[in-house]
Amino acid sequence: xxxxxxxxxxxxxxxxxxxxxxxxxxxxxxxxxxxxxxxxxxxxxxxxxxxxxxxxxxxxxxxxxxxxxxxxxxxxxxxxxxxxxxxxxxxxxxxxxxxxxxxxxxxxxxxxxxxxxxxxxxxxxxxxxxxxxxxxxxxxxxxxxxxxxxxxxxxxxxxxxxxxxxxxxxxxxxxxxxxxxxxxxxxxxxxxxxxxxxxxxxxxxxxxxxxxxxxxxxxxxxxxxxxxxxxxxxxxxxxxxxxxxxxxxxxxxxxxxxxxxxxxxxxxxxxxxxxxxxxxxxxxxxxxxxxxxxxxxxxxxxxxxxxxxxxxxxxxxxxxxxxxxxxxxxxxxxxxxxxxxxxxxxxxxxxxxx
Amino acid sequence: xxxxxxxxxxxxxxxxxxxxxxxxxxxxxxxxxxxxxxxxxxxxxxxxxxxxxxxxxxxxxxxxxxxxxxxxxxxxxxxxxxxxxxxxxxxxxxxxxxxxxxxxxxxxxxxxxxxxxxxxxxxxxxxxxxxxxxxxxxxxxxxxxxxxxxxxxxxxxxxxxxxxxxxxxxxxxxxxxxxxxxxxxxxxxxxxxxxxxxxxxxxxxxxxxxxxxxxxxxxxxxxxxxxxxxxxxxxxxxxxxxxxxxxxxxxxxxxxxxxxxxxxxxxxxxxxxxxxxxxxx
Numbered sequence: 001x002x003x004x005x006x007x008x009x010x011x012x013x014x015x016x017x018x019x020x021x022x023x024x025x026x027x028x029x030x031x032x033x034x035x036x037x038x039x040x041x042x043x044x045x046x047x048x049x050x051x052x053x054x055x056x057x058x059x060x061x062x063x064x065x066x067x068x069x070x071x072x073x074x075x076x077x078x079x080x081x082x083x084x085x086x087x088x089x090x091x092x093x094x095x096x097x098x099x100x101x102x103x104x105x106x107x108x109x110x111x112x113x114x115x116x117x118x119x120x121x122x123x124x125x126x127x128x129x130x131x132x133x134x135x136x137x138x139x140x141x142x143x144x145x146x147x148x149x150x151x152x153x154x155x156x157x158x159x160x161x162x163x164x165x166x167x168x169x170x171x172x173x174x175x176x177x178x179x180x181x182x183x184x185x186x187x188x189x190x191x192x193x194x195x196x197x198x199x200x201x202x203x204x205x206x207x208x209x210x211x212x213x214x215x216x217x218x219x220x221x222x223x224x225x226x227x228x229x230x231x232x233x234x235x236x237x238x239x240x241x242x243x244x245x246x247x248x249x250x251x252x253x254x255x256x257x258x259x260x261x262x263x264x265x266x267x268x269x270x271x272x273x274x275x276x277x278x279x280x281x282x283x284x285x286x287x288x289x290x291x292x293x294x295x296x297x298x299x300x301x302x303x304x305x306x307x308x309x310x311x312x313x314x315x316x317x318x319x320x321x322x323x324x325x326x327x328x329x330x331x332x333x334x335x336x337x338x339x340x341x342x343x344x345x346x347x348x349x350x351x352x353x354x
Numbered sequence: 355x356x357x358x359x360x361x362x363x364x365x366x367x368x369x370x371x372x373x374x375x376x377x378x379x380x381x382x383x384x385x386x387x388x389x390x391x392x393x394x395x396x397x398x399x400x401x402x403x404x405x406x407x408x409x410x411x412x413x414x415x416x417x418x419x420x421x422x423x424x425x426x427x428x429x430x431x432x433x434x435x436x437x438x439x440x441x442x443x444x445x446x447x448x449x450x451x452x453x454x455x456x457x458x459x460x461x462x463x464x465x466x467x468x469x470x471x472x473x474x475x476x477x478x479x480x481x482x483x484x485x486x487x488x489x490x491x492x493x494x495x496x497x498x499x500x501x502x503x504x505x506x507x508x509x510x511x512x513x514x515x516x517x518x519x520x521x522x523x524x525x526x527x528x529x530x531x532x533x534x535x536x537x538x539x540x541x542x543x544x545x546x547x548x549x550x551x552x553x554x555x556x557x558x559x560x561x562x563x564x565x566x567x568x569x570x571x572x573x574x575x576x577x578x579x580x581x582x583x584x585x586x587x588x589x590x591x592x593x594x595x596x597x598x599x600x601x602x603x604x605x606x607x608x609x610x611x612x613x614x615x616x617x618x619x620x621x622x623x624x625x626x627x628x629x630x631x632x633x634x635x
Contacts, residue, residue, distance in 0.1 A: 067359055070407050080407040080448040081363045081386075116618070117358045117603040124355075223612050227632045254607030257359070257600045261408045268359075273606070280608050281598050281634075284412075284433035289597060289611075289634040299610075299634075307613035 002179075003194025004171040006162075006187045011169070012044060014185035015095065021184055022130065023092040025059050027052050036097070045096045047164065050140050051321060055250030056101040057108070059094055060125040066267040067121065067257070073264040085267060087121075089128040093181060096134040100143075100319040102157035103150045104250030105131075107319070110312055111253050121270060130181050132171075133158040137201060139209050140322060144335055147212035148320030153202035163201050170194050170201075213338040215316050218309050225346045226306055227298065235337055236297035238330035243274035245324035245332070246300065251317050254280070275299045301337050358603050361405035361450025362390040367425060369445060374510030378476050379441055380417060380429040383451060394454060396420055397461065398483040399594060399622050402453030403602045404428060404440065412436045413599040413617065416454065417479040419486035421493070426451065429479045429513060455602040456621045459484055459592060464564050468499040470556050472577060474548045474569030475506055478513050480594060481568055485521065494526060498562070503555060505532040505548040505573075509541060530555040549576040559586040566592045578625070588626035595621045595628075595635045611635055 006014065018024060019041065026045025027034045034049035036056040066085035073079055094102070105126060112122035136143070136152035145151050155161055159178030163170045170191055173179045182188065191197065246252040256273035260266050273280055276297075281290045290296050308317035318334065325333050368382040381404075385391045394402075396416055403411040412434075418427035432441045443449070459480075469488065473481045481504070488497050502521070506512045512531065522529045522543075532544035532551045544551050548569065557563060565586055567574055574593065581591055597609035597616040604618030612631040614620065 072408050080450075082361055082405065082407065082450060084357070084360070111605055114604070117605070118355050119359075119605055120355045120357050224630060224632060227612075253605070255600070256606070257411065259408050259410050266408055270359075273600075273608070275607065283596070283598055284437065295634070302612075302632075303607075303610075307610065311613045 001195065002173045003191045003198065004173065004182055004187050005189050005191035005194065006169040006171055008167055008169065010187065014187050015044060016042070018093060018181065018185045021091060022181070023088075023090060024095055025056070025092060026095040036094075036101075039095075047096055047134060050136070050138065051098050051100075051323070053323075053327070054248050055104065055321065055323065056094060056097045057104065057250050059092070060105060060129060061108070061122055061253065061255075061272075064269050064271040065121060067270050068268040069265065070268070071265050072261065082268060087124065089124045091130065092125075092128055093130040093132060095132050096162070097131055097158075098136060098321070099133045099152065099154040099158060099161070100145050100150050100321040101250045102131045102133050103154055104157075104319045104321075106157045107251050107308075107317055108253045110314075130159045130177050131157060132160040132162060132178070132181065135161055135163040135198075135201065135205065137164055137205055139205060140326070142211060142322030142325045143209055143320060144211040144213055144322060145320035146206055146209050147215070148318050149315045150319040151202075152205040152209065153198065161198070163198050165197060165201065170198050172198055211322070211335060213320070213335050214342045215305070215309075215338065217342040218305055218316070219313075221306065221341070221344060222346075223302075223306060223310070226341060226344060227302065229340070229344050229346070231340045231344075232294050232298045235301070235332065235340070236294040239276075239293050239297050239332060240330060241276045241278075241293050241296060242329060243276040244327050244329065246274040246276055247272060248323040248327050250319060250321060250323075251304070275303070297332075301334070301341065304334070305338055305341055359452070359601070361403070361411075361452045362394060363387065364426075364449060364451050366443060366445050366447045366449070369443075372429060372513050373476075374508070377432045378429055378513065379432075380427055381440070382425050382427050384425050386448070391424070391426075394426065394451070396454035397458035398487045399458035399480050400454040400456050401480070401602075401621060402426070402428065402451045402455060403599075404430070404436070405450035405452060406436050406440055406443070407449060409436045409439045411452070411600070411602075412440075413455070413596075413602055415480040415483075415594070415621075417482050419483045419490070421487055421490040429476065431476050452602060456617055457619070459566055459594075459622055460564075461487075465496045467497065468501070468557060468563040469497050470501040470563060470565045471503070472548060472552055472556070472565060472567045472569070473502075473504045474573040475511070476513060477568040477570065477594075478504055481566065482514050482517070484566065485527070489521075489524075489527060499528065499557065500526070501528045501530065501556060503530045503532070503548060503552050505534065505546075505551065507534045509533055509536050509538055528555075547576070548573050549580050552577055553580045553583075556580070556584060558584040559590060561587070561590075564590045564592060566594075568594050588629060589624045591625040593623055593625060593628065595623060597635055
């Protein structure tokens with residue numbers, strides 16, 4: 001595959017050219033963290049980060065977005081009838097998305113793009129996007145991507161993979177969409193032995209990842225046995241049900257639909273939601289099938305590490321970015337929970353008969 | 355790309371207050387665009403999302419039958435924000451419906467078999483749809499004996515009372531209506547809880563009989579052992595579940611029981627299927 005060398009002195013000029021044809025998104029400094037957002041005119045992405053605090057999922061799946069608009073004014077034609085909200089699906093480009101966040105979109109796509117139903121909001125935004133990934137030369141201590149089907153130089157879900165090589169970037173062309181973007185930026189100098197350079201950096205980065213999970217046993221576990229495992233009380237004990245893990249996660253896709261009315265007009269919105277909240281599953285009758293925090297914590301891990309595994313046969317619903325580990329206020333660690341689940345044998349938990 | 359979140363606009367054509375406590379109303383809707391009725395082709399057991407503009411959506415079982423044309427009917431219990439507002443709406447008001455959603459009772463599998471319908475309280479809506487469907491002249495010969503065991507707290511809490519009385523008169527359906535109790539001296543049907551009446555009236559299964567049960571959890575809990583005793587295997591006991599829903603198409607993530615979504619993989623499950631999932635309903 002072709003590798004382009006981008007001198008860092010040509011970087012800003014290239015992005016300026018791109019901004020004519022693409023809405024640019026990238027990591028920028030946000031107080032003491034970095035976050036992924038749409039870049040202002042002339043604003044450059046800041047690559048001095050390990051990973052953004054929130055994942056990049058909002059680029060395709062905004063925290064809140066209008067689906068429909070309506071009028072309650074009976075003097076208006078079409079009152080009370082839902083009409084499509086205006087949308088901008090012009091080309092957009094992620095500049096410097098981490099490979100884990102880009103790979104996460106492929107997992108989430110299975111939920112929103114199904115044979116029976118297609119979520120047009122997610123799909124249109126995804127298809128309008130070009131993903132220029134920034135490989136991780138220095139992964140964090142909480143990264144376990146290499147055992148979660150991903151990696152610091154992982155290419156699935158990316159159109160271009162950028163690797164920082166000091167004075168220049170190496171840009172590996174992965175798709176035609178990526179090639180087109182590089183041409184639009186005017187970056188067209190092929191690197192000498194580019195693939196070899198990238199391979200060296202990749203090996204160095206992968207060697208720095210020490211955390212891992214074992215997932216080989218998950219698919220053969222019996223769902224109801226895992227569900228009834230005795231460790232859930234312990235896992236959930238300190239949980240505050242704050243929902244941070246679900247909001248920062250690149251693969252959490254759950255959402256709510258709400259109508260918001262001002263005067264006689266309003267919008268029907270799709271917003272992020274979280275399985276950590278009691279209201280997520282509360283029936284109108286007052287009954288709640290996931291009424292305790294143990295139910296809710298178990299749902300999060302069972303979804304990612306068992307239900308998804310069984311439903312799609314394509315590994316776990318996690319890319320190993322480690323955000324939920326870093327940001328959990330009570331130090332719940334998905335790697336430990338995964339190990340408990342992966343190694344669980346019901347017989348071990350049964351009471352000994354004297 | 356078809357937008358699965360966009361409701362078909364409908365007009366409320368008729369509102370019937372069903373029960374003496376006035377908490378259950380049946381809404382008859384007519385599609386504003388006649389071609390939408392064709393797109394809404396459904397089977398008994400499916401549900402729709404009723405969209406009350408400015409309030410939100412609620413998942414409700416379809417009470418009309420596919421054999422009834424020109425309208426769709428939903429019977430709604432007054433419970434939360436959307437259903438309470440819907441109860442204040444009037445004939446002629448405009449709202450929306452999405453669907454049909456979910457799976458249906460296994461009509462193909464049940465052909466040539468006996469069918470026992472067991473319902474309690476207001477969970478009789480898709481069962482009404484099913485009875486109308488089976489009694490349709492085009493369909494009745496597809497099924498052998500049909501039994502219906504339907505109970506409510508009191509005579510005034512039974513849904514569709516006129517239709518129940520008509521079905522009582524027919525000889526091609528065995529009706530077993532019951533109430534938990536009544537002080538009406540003219541009450542001519544059963545008195546007793548649904549599990550008890552099931553024990554007395556339901557045919558035993560010779561492997562040729564399917565039971566469809568919808569009702570409150572307490573009714574289901576005590577009816578299941580009765581069916582076990584009558585010899586029903588768990589793949590011949592059909593249930594319809596409810597959970598909080600938003601999208602109705604298996605995406606928003608809240609109504610799952612294990613890896614199955616009640617909205618898309620259900621709401622109809624066999625007891626055999628439910629035995630293998632977490633009981634989060």
